[in-house]
Amino acid sequence: MNLSALRGHNAALALDLLRAAGRDGISRLELAERTGLTPQAVSKITARLRAAGLVSEAGHRASTGGKPRTVLRLAPSAGCAVGVRLDRDALTAVLLDLAGERVRVREAPLDPGGEPPAVLARVADEVGLLLRGERPPGLLGAGVAMPGPLDHASGVARRVTGFPHWDGFPVRDTLAALLGCPVVLDKDTNAAALGLALSGVAGESDSFAYLHLGTGLGAGLVLGGGLYRGARTGAGEFGHQTVQLDGPECRCGRRGCIEALCLDAVRRGEPERAARILGAGAANLVALLDIGRIVLGGRIVAAAPDVFTARVAEAAGVPVALADGGAHPIAGGAAQLILAPLFGRGDPYSPKIR
Amino acid sequence: MNLSALRGHNAALALDLLRAAGRDGISRLELAERTGLTPQAVSKITARLRAAGLVSEAGHRASTGGKPRTVLRLAPSAGCAVGVRLDRDALTAVLLDLAGERVRVREAPLDPGGEPPAVLARVADEVGLLLRGERPPGLLGAGVAMPGPLDHASGVARRVTGFPHWDGFPVRDTLAALLGCPVVLDKDTNAAALGLALSGVAGESDSFAYLHLGTGLGAGLVLGGGLYRGARTGAGEFGHQTVQLDGPECRCGRRGCIEALCLDAVRRGEPERAARILGAGAANLVALLDIGRIVLGGRIVAAAPDVFTARVAEAAGVPVALADGGAHPIAGGAAQLILAPLFGRGDPYSPKIR
DNA sequence: GCACTATGGCAACAGCGTTGCTTAAGTGGG
DNA sequence: CCCACTTAAGCAACGCTGTTGCCATAGTGC
Numbered sequence: 001m002n003l004s005a006l007r008g009h010n011a012a013l014a015l016d017l018l019r020a021a022g023r024d025g026i027s028r029l030e031l032a033e034r035t036g037l038t039p040q041a042v043s044k045i046t047a048r049l050r051a052a053g054l055v056s057e058a059g060h061r062a063s064t065g066g067k068p069r070t071v072l073r074l075a076p077s078a079g080c081a082v083g084v085r086l087d088r089d090a091l092t093a094v095l096l097d098l099a100g101e102r103v104r105v106r107e108a109p110l111d112p113g114g115e116p117p118a119v120l121a122r123v124a125d126e127v128g129l130l131l132r133g134e135r136p137p138g139l140l141g142a143g144v145a146m147p148g149p150l151d152h153a154s155g156v157a158r159r160v161t162g163f164p165h166w167d168g169f170p171v172r173d174t175l176a177a178l179l180g181c182p183v184v185l186d187k188d189t190n191a192a193a194l195g196l197a198l199s200g201v202a203g204e205s206d207s208f209a210y211l212h213l214g215t216g217l218g219a220g221l222v223l224g225g226g227l228y229r230g231a232r233t234g235a236g237e238f239g240h241q242t243v244q245l246d247g248p249e250c251r252c253g254r255r256g257c258i259e260a261l262c263l264d265a266v267r268r269g270e271p272e273r274a275a276r277i278l279g280a281g282a283a284n285l286v287a288l289l290d291i292g293r294i295v296l297g298g299r300i301v302a303a304a305p306d307v308f309t310a311r312v313a314e315a316a317g318v319p320v321a322l323a324d325g326g327a328h329p330i331a332g333g334a335a336q337l338i339l340a341p342l343f344g345r346g347d348p349y350s351p352k353i354r
Numbered sequence: 355m356n357l358s359a360l361r362g363h364n365a366a367l368a369l370d371l372l373r374a375a376g377r378d379g380i381s382r383l384e385l386a387e388r389t390g391l392t393p394q395a396v397s398k399i400t401a402r403l404r405a406a407g408l409v410s411e412a413g414h415r416a417s418t419g420g421k422p423r424t425v426l427r428l429a430p431s432a433g434c435a436v437g438v439r440l441d442r443d444a445l446t447a448v449l450l451d452l453a454g455e456r457v458r459v460r461e462a463p464l465d466p467g468g469e470p471p472a473v474l475a476r477v478a479d480e481v482g483l484l485l486r487g488e489r490p491p492g493l494l495g496a497g498v499a500m501p502g503p504l505d506h507a508s509g510v511a512r513r514v515t516g517f518p519h520w521d522g523f524p525v526r527d528t529l530a531a532l533l534g535c536p537v538v539l540d541k542d543t544n545a546a547a548l549g550l551a552l553s554g555v556a557g558e559s560d561s562f563a564y565l566h567l568g569t570g571l572g573a574g575l576v577l578g579g580g581l582y583r584g585a586r587t588g589a590g591e592f593g594h595q596t597v598q599l600d601g602p603e604c605r606c607g608r609r610g611c612i613e614a615l616c617l618d619a620v621r622r623g624e625p626e627r628a629a630r631i632l633g634a635g636a637a638n639l640v641a642l643l644d645i646g647r648i649v650l651g652g653r654i655v656a657a658a659p660d661v662f663t664a665r666v667a668e669a670a671g672v673p674v675a676l677a678d679g680g681a682h683p684i685a686g687g688a689a690q691l692i693l694a695p696l697f698g699r700g701d702p703y704s705p706k707i708r
Numbered sequence: 709g710c711a712c713t714a715t716g717g718c719a720a721c722a723g724c725g726t727t728g729c730t731t732a733a734g735t736g737g738g
Numbered sequence: 739c740c741c742a743c744t745t746a747a748g749c750a751a752c753g754c755t756g757t758t759g760c761c762a763t764a765g766t767g768c
Contacts, residue, residue: 243610
C-alpha cells in the first residue's frame with residue numbers, strides 16, 4: 001500500500017463513519033477516536049472531503065464546558081446511484097442518494113424470456129424513465145441484482161434461474177454501454193445483504209446472513225462488515241445445502257436440498273414445518289461461521305413473518321430480523337453495490353496482492 | 355491507519371512473500387511487482403528488514419541481458435516459536451523457525467483429568483524439555499491448540515471436549531506466566547488450517563476448509579488467505595451441522611449431526627459410508643463459501659486416506675488434499691499462531707475500527 | 709572493446725499523519 | 739460582569755513514508 005492508497009483508505013474510513021452517523025452527524029473528535037487517528041489528521045481529511053463537497057458542517061453539539069464540537073454530515077446530494085432488481089417477472093429500479101436514502105422508485109413488469117440484448121434495452125429504457133430522461137448530477141453508476149448464479153468479477157450471467165439463454169452473456173458491459181455509466185452485477189441476495197449491512201438492519205453485529213425465501217432460497221453473507229463473495233464470487237449458495245442425506249431428489253441432482261424441502265412444505269401449506277427446516281439451515285450457518293444475526297426476507301417469509309422469525313430464532317440461537325419488503329431491499333442493495341466502495345465496504349475477502 | 359501502521363503493513367507484505375518463496379528466495383523487483391510498490395520503496399523496506407536481521411541476500415539470478423537480480427531470503431534463525439497441541443491423552447510440542455521449518459519435536463502422554471493448573475505446569479515442563487532448559491534466541495512466543503470450544507480473543511477455555519472442569523479457565527494467561535513469553539490459544543482445527551495455509555498445502559487457492567476427523571469432527575476455515583474465526587471466535591463448528599433433519603439424536607441435543615452420523619459409520623466399519631457423509635458436508639461448505647479446496651486430516655482419515663479423498667472430491671467438486679499427520683499439522687499450526695501475524699496473516703475478518 | 713540492458717542505490721522531493729502551539733468559543737465561580 | 743478554566747479546531751514545523759530522477763554497477767552480445 002502506498003501513500004495515495006493510504007489517503008483513500010483513511011478517507012473511506014471517515015466517510016463510512018459519517019454515513020453510519022446519518023442525520024445525527026459526527027464530530028471531528030469522534031472521528032478521531034473511532035479511526036485511531038489524531039484529531040489534527042481528521043481535520044485535514046475532513047477538510048479535503050469538505051472541499052470535494054462530500055461533507056458539510058451542520059451545527060454544533062452542546063458544550064461540555066468548552067468549545068462545542070462542530071457536527072459534520074455526509075452531503076447526500078454529492079452523489080447518487082441507480083439500483084436495478086431483475087426478477088423472473090418484474091423489474092424494480094431505485095435511485096439512492098449518497099446517504100443511501102431512496103429518492104425515487106419505479107416498478108415494471110418484465111419478460112425475461114426474450115433475448116438478453118432486447119431485455120437489457122428494456123432495462124435501460126426503464127432506468128431512463130426513472131431518471132426522467134436526464135442524467136442526475138453526481139451519478140456514480142448502476143448496480144444490477146439478479147437471481148444468480150453469475151460472475152460478479154466479470155459481470156457475466158451464468159445459468160441465472162428464471163432467465164433462460166443468459167448463460168455467458170456479458171450483462172455488465174452491455175448495460176454499461178447502454179447507460180453510459182459504470183455498472184456492477186451481483187446476485188440478488190448479495191445485493192440485499194450489502195444493503196442491509198449499510199442500513200443498520202443488522203444492528204451492532206458486523207457478521208450476519210441474509211436468507212431470502214421467495215421463488216427459490218438463497219443467502220447473502222456479510223462477514224466482518226463486508227460482503228463475502230468467495231473465491232469465484234459464487235458464495236451464498238444456500239438453497240442446495242444438504243440437510244436430509246436420503247431426502248427427495250432435487251432439480252439440482254442432489255438429495256435433500258433445503259430449498260426443495262422448504263418449498264415443498266410451503267406448497268403443502270405447512271409454514272411451521274418450512275420455518276423449522278429453514279431454522280435448521282440457519283443454525284448450521286450460525287455454528288459454522290459464528291455470525292451474530294440472521295435477517296430474513298422474501299415473499300414467502302413476508303406471508304408468515306412471525307412464524308419464520310420465531311422458529312429460526314429458536315433454532316439458530318441468535319437475534320433474527322426481518323427485511324422490510326416495502327423498502328425494496330434488493331434494488332436498494334443493488335445501488336449500494338456502487339456506493340459501498342466509497343465507504344471502504346467493497347468485499348474485504350477478495351484475493352489480495354501478496 | 356497511520357504511517358507507522360503503513361510501514362508495518364508493507365513490511366509484513368514483503369515478509370509474507372519472502373516466506374512463501376522459501377529457499378528459492380525472491381528478488382527486489384519481484385517483490386515490487388507483487389506488492390504494487392515501486393522498486394525503490396522495496397529497496398528501502400528490504401534494507402530495514404536486512405538491518406533487523408530478518409532478511410539476507412543469497413546469491414543472484416541468471417542475467418537476462420543486464421545486471422542479475424539479487425536474491426533475498428528470509429533468515430530462518432531470526433526468530434522461532436513453540437507450538438503445543440493438547441489432545442485428550444497426549445501432548446505434542448514443536449519448535450518452528452521463522453520460515454516455518456520444524457526444528458524439534460517432543461511427544462508425551464497427558465492426563466487432562468487433573469486440575470488445569472497442574473496440567474499446565476506439566477505442559478510448561480514439557481516445553482522446557484523441548485527447549486532443553488534454555489530460552490532459544492528470538493523466541494517470539496508459544497501457540498497452544500486444544501479441541502475447543504474456547505475463546506481465542508481472551509485465551510479462556512470453554513467446554514473443551516475431553517478436558518472436564520476447564521470451562522472458564524484462563525489457559526493463555528496462566529501459561530504465559532509459567533513460560534515467560536506471549537501465549538496464543540486457539541482451536542486445534544484453526545491452528546491446523548493456519549499452518550496448512552502457510553505451508554502451501556492449500557496450493558494456489560487462498561480459501562479452503564480443513565476438516566479433521568479424529569475423536570470428533572471439526573473444521574478450520576481459511577477465507578481470503580487468513581484464518582476466519584467469526585464474531586466470537588467460535589467459527590468452524592462443523593461437527594454439529596445438521597445433515598439429516600430426522601436423524602438420530604446427538605449428544606449435543608440436536609438431530610442428524612454430521613459428526614454423529616460419520617463416526618457411527620466408522621464404528622460400524624463402513625468407511626465408504628462415512629466418507630460419503632463427510633463428502634456431503636464438504637459439498638455444503640464449498641457451495642456456501644465458494645472455497646477452492648478441501649484439506650482432510652485426523653486419525654480416521656489417515657486410516658483410509660484414499661477412500662475419504664475420493665468420495666469427498668467426488669461430492670465437493672474441488673481438489674482435495676491430505677494433511678500429513680507425521681508432519682504434526684496441529685502442533686505446527688499452533689506455532690504459526692505466533693508467527694503468522696509477522697506476515698500479516700492474522701485473521702482479516704476480525705471486527706475492525708470504523 | 710563497446711553498446712546495450714537491467715538492477716539497485718543515492719539524493720531530492722511531495723505528501724502523509726504527528727507534534728507543539730495558538731486561536732476560538734463555550735462554562736461557571738466570584 | 740469579569741476572568742479563570744475547559745474543550746475544540748486550525749496553523750506551522752516536523753519526521754517519515756513512498757516516489758522520482760539520476761547514476762553506478764554488472765552482466766550480455768555484437
